[in-house]
Amino acid sequence: MIRPVNIGLSPNLEVDDFELALKVLIKGGDKKARQGLVEWFEDYFLGYSAVLFNSGRSAEWAIIKALELKTGDEVLYQDFTCVAVPNSVEWAGVAAIAVVTDPQTLDMDITDLEKKINSRTKAVIVQHTFGLAANVEKIKAICETKGLVMIEDCAHALGATYKGEKLGTFGQVAFLSLGRDKVISSVFGGVVISKDTKLIKRLRKIEDELPENSRGWIVQQLLHPILTWLFLPVYDLGLGKLGLWVAQKLGLLSKAVYSIEKRGGQPKYFPAKYSYQLAWLGLHQLQKLEKFNDHRRKIAEIYFEELADTELKLPVRAKGNIYLRFTVVHPRARELYLRAKVERKWVLGDWYKSAIQVLNLPTYPGFTANQAKELCEQLKIWLKSKK
Numbered sequence: 001m002i003r004p005v006n007i008g009l010s011p012n013l014e015v016d017d018f019e020l021a022l023k024v025l026i027k028g029g030d031k032k033a034r035q036g037l038v039e040w041f042e043d044y045f046l047g048y049s050a051v052l053f054n055s056g057r058s059a060e061w062a063i064i065k066a067l068e069l070k071t072g073d074e075v076l077y078q079d080f081t082c083v084a085v086p087n088s089v090e091w092a093g094v095a096a097i098a099v100v101t102d103p104q105t106l107d108m109d110i111t112d113l114e115k116k117i118n119s120r121t122k123a124v125i126v127q128h129t130f131g132l133a134a135n136v137e138k139i140k141a142i143c144e145t146k147g148l149v150m151i152e153d154c155a156h157a158l159g160a161t162y163k164g165e166k167l168g169t170f171g172q173v174a175f176l177s178l179g180r181d182k183v184i185s186s187v188f189g190g191v192v193i194s195k196d197t198k199l200i201k202r203l204r205k206i207e208d209e210l211p212e213n214s215r216g217w218i219v220q221q222l223l224h225p226i227l228t229w230l231f232l233p234v235y236d237l238g239l240g241k242l243g244l245w246v247a248q249k250l251g252l253l254s255k256a257v258y259s260i261e262k263r264g265g266q267p268k269y270f271p272a273k274y275s276y277q278l279a280w281l282g283l284h285q286l287q288k289l290e291k292f293n294d295h296r297r298k299i300a301e302i303y304f305e306e307l308a309d310t311e312l313k314l315p316v317r318a319k320g321n322i323y324l325r326f327t328v329v330h331p332r333a334r335e336l337y338l339r340a341k342v343e344r345k346w347v348l349g350d351w352y353k354s355a356i357q358v359l360n361l362p363t364y365p366g367f368t369a370n371q372a373k374e375l376c377e378q379l380k381i382w383l384k385s386k387k
């Protein structure tokens with residue numbers, strides 16, 4: 001099937017995922033999937049324990065709770081991020097303090113990080129943005145000197161490494177996301193990993209006491225891969241786009257980020273346990289982790305070659321990175337995003353809207369090498385022509 005170029009349209013979805021979601025919706029799926037998922041993560045991160053939650057944001061919330069931080073304590077995070085990151089800290093009753101992001105690396109600015117640390121600071125969330133390793137050595141050294149907990153945000157980074165070590169193994173604790181547009185997807189899903197047995201014990205207790213999401217909510221998530229797959233072939237004709245829009249308006253489909261979250265609010269669906277139905281989708285997708293990340297790296301290499309001589313600021317090129325999205329920085333990034341949408345019907349990415357002007361280029365599994373080359377040619381033409 002030819003997919004429309006659209007970075008946000010369930011980018012990891014393939015026919016077998018559609019078939020599985022349909023089967024789980026009709027037959028209910030295997031209740032053991034949750035345990036299977038825990039085992040997968042504990043095998044992958046050898047020596048670590050894994051605890052599941054229904055999203056990355058719930059996993060992050062649970063970490064802050066398990067650290068037993070108090071009102072008045074502060075957790076630092078980089079400001080180039082998703083609203084879910086500061087929100088989860090605040091939902092746990094702790095202050096989230098933004099650290100400026102370095103526009104060169106899209107990583108935490110170390111000078112600002114040091115400036116923001118005070119006696120109330122208890123932890124730092126280190127984000128491996130788009131699957132590129134953050135400055136872990138430096139931040140880890142700062143955390144150790146100041147006695148702060150280093151939490152790794154691996155929402156984009158499953159399978160990525162730094163100097164041969166898996167991201168997620170540098171801090172005391174890490175969380176990952178299996179959201180619809182992350183490295184692998186079960187529409188919503190999150191995991192915490194740690195070697196700290198005390199922390200894991202508290203996390204398990206927190207998980208135990210959480211509610212299950214309602215049957216209706218789970219059905220809504222299962223419909224996501226099903227309806228998206230059915231509408232994909234006719235998306236660019238307008239019919240698919242309309243169909244998905246109507247399904248969302250009718251409440252048949254959820255949004256990745258709920259509207260109230262944009263105002264700091266907390267939807268009633270988070271935090272909750274990871275449902276076994278969605279865990280089943282995640283377990284299936286995990287079999288494709290290496291294939292997906294190899295593909296992302298291959299597409300990234302095309303961008304590195306084809307865009308080398310342009311004015312676009314390219315990401316750091318390192319063997320361990322996985323380039324969930326290939327993110328370039330340029331003062332005209334917004335204009336390029338809009339031109340792609342209007343002139344070519346290409347939906348590129350704009351994570352994250354901030355003072356840094358970025359454009360995310362697709363690397364997702366169904367995006368081909370030829371499409372990547374065509375996109376590069378078009379970007380070069382647009383960059384030469386002043387609007």
Ligand SMILES: Cc1ncc(COP(=O)(O)O)c(C=O)c1O
Pocket residue numbers: 055056057058081082084085127153155156176177178179188189190256
């Ligand atoms: C960097 C980052 N961290 C955490 C999250 C939260 O993950 P989830 O969507 O699974 O709640 C997101 C979500 O987009 C994210 O981009």
